[in-house]
Amino acid sequence: MKRRITIAKSSGFCLGVQRAVEMALESAKKYGEVQMLGEIVHNETVIEILKNAGVRIVKSLDEVDSAKPVLFRSHGTPKGIRETARRSGLKVIDATCPLIIHIHKVAQKLEADGRTVIVIGDKGHDEVTAIVSDLANSIVVSNIQDAESLPRIRKAGAVAQSTQDIEQVGKIMSKIVEKVEDLRFINTICNPTRDRQRQVIKLASSNDIMLIIGSRTSANTKRLAAIASAINPKTFLIQNVDELNPDWFEKARTIGISSGASTPAESIEEVKKKIARFSS
Incomplete structure (x- = not known):
């Protein structure tokens, strides 16, 4: 086939x-x-x-x-x-990354404006830990439950970890606005992340199988896999070509492939070539 x-x-x-x-x-x-x-x-x-x-x-x-x-x-x-x-x-x-340095500067500027800084991101992630280390008064919000648990805040500013899911950030912000009287949100999800997520949504919607290639320790890779899985149940997260299972492709005519931001192009090409061999 x-x-x-x-x-x-x-x-x-x-x-x-x-x-x-x-x-x-x-x-x-x-x-x-x-x-x-x-x-x-x-x-x-x-x-x-x-x-x-x-x-x-x-x-x-x-x-x-x-x-x-x-x-x-x-x-x-x-x-x-x-x-x-x-x-x-x-x-x-x-x-x-220069885009992450930008988030540090934006967060510090919000704090200098007298705002409590809310960082929407994964608690304990290296990027989030570094951002909050530059701040005297910050709160990390990782999910909707965290947002619902916030105290009333008079003046706050919010930024996002660069690789967050824009849809999830929107849901979290809808809860944060209920808690803050004077709120300023700066969307610091980087453009490459937004592009990647949009493309994954399109591919997962239009292909029989969706593959996400990358490390299971990578937050952005796992987030892409979660986005794709919500659309296409036949989504598989693999670290490299050795994890491919030929059984996945038996009835599949179309395959979409994306990767985390730390996945080398060579790994993607190896996966593509092996899938092609399954067809022969």
């Missing part, structure tokens, strides 16, 4: 991840070794590539060799760690 395979235009690395990976590889080549504070992106395949290129993962600044540079990851780094690195005189290579 000949099958049609459609890959989302926005699949593969987003610009922030592409930039961070290139910075890591270039730094490793220049300095011989670079130390990565935590995983620069949430994708096991990419991490393995970086390790082989001379990028070493460290869990804290205590493990850092001061003679070699340390790389701050794309999700952002908490204020306390940034300040400690500066005081220690470490050579820092900051690979924080």
Whole structure:
């Protein structure tokens, strides 16, 4: 059976991840070794590539060799760690996504305006933790229940984690407006995330099978899978080509494919080629 395979235009690395990976590889080549504070992106395949290129993962600044540079990851780094690195005189290579840096600045501006800052995002996520570290008065809201539990607030500003689901953020905001007298919301979901989500909705609606490729530790990958699954029950989240099951495709004529923002294009191409072999 000949099958049609459609890959989302926005699949593969987003610009922030592409930039961070290139910075890591270039730094490793220049300095011989670079130390990565935590995983620069949430994708096991990419991490393995970086390790082989001379990028070493460290869990804290205590493990850092001061003679070699340390790389701050794309999700952002908490204020306390940034300040400690500066005081220690470490050579820092900051690979924080520029769009996430923008969220930090927007949140700080809202706080400077006398507002309690509400961050709509996943509690404990690296990006959210870094954002709130720059704030003196913030609240993290991860779901509608959190929003319903908010106290009455006279003046607040709200921002969103860059990879949040725009529909879910809208539902959360509908509850927040009931709690805040003077509210300003700035939509900080990045455009690449919005494009990815729109394309997944379209593909999941128009194909027999929907595949999302990426790490199960990646928040944006899991969110794409959840969006697709709500539309198409035959949605499968896979980390790589080895997880493909030929049984999924027995009666499928059309397959849609998208990926998390940390999934390399090579992984997507491998999946496409293997599905094509199932057809032969």
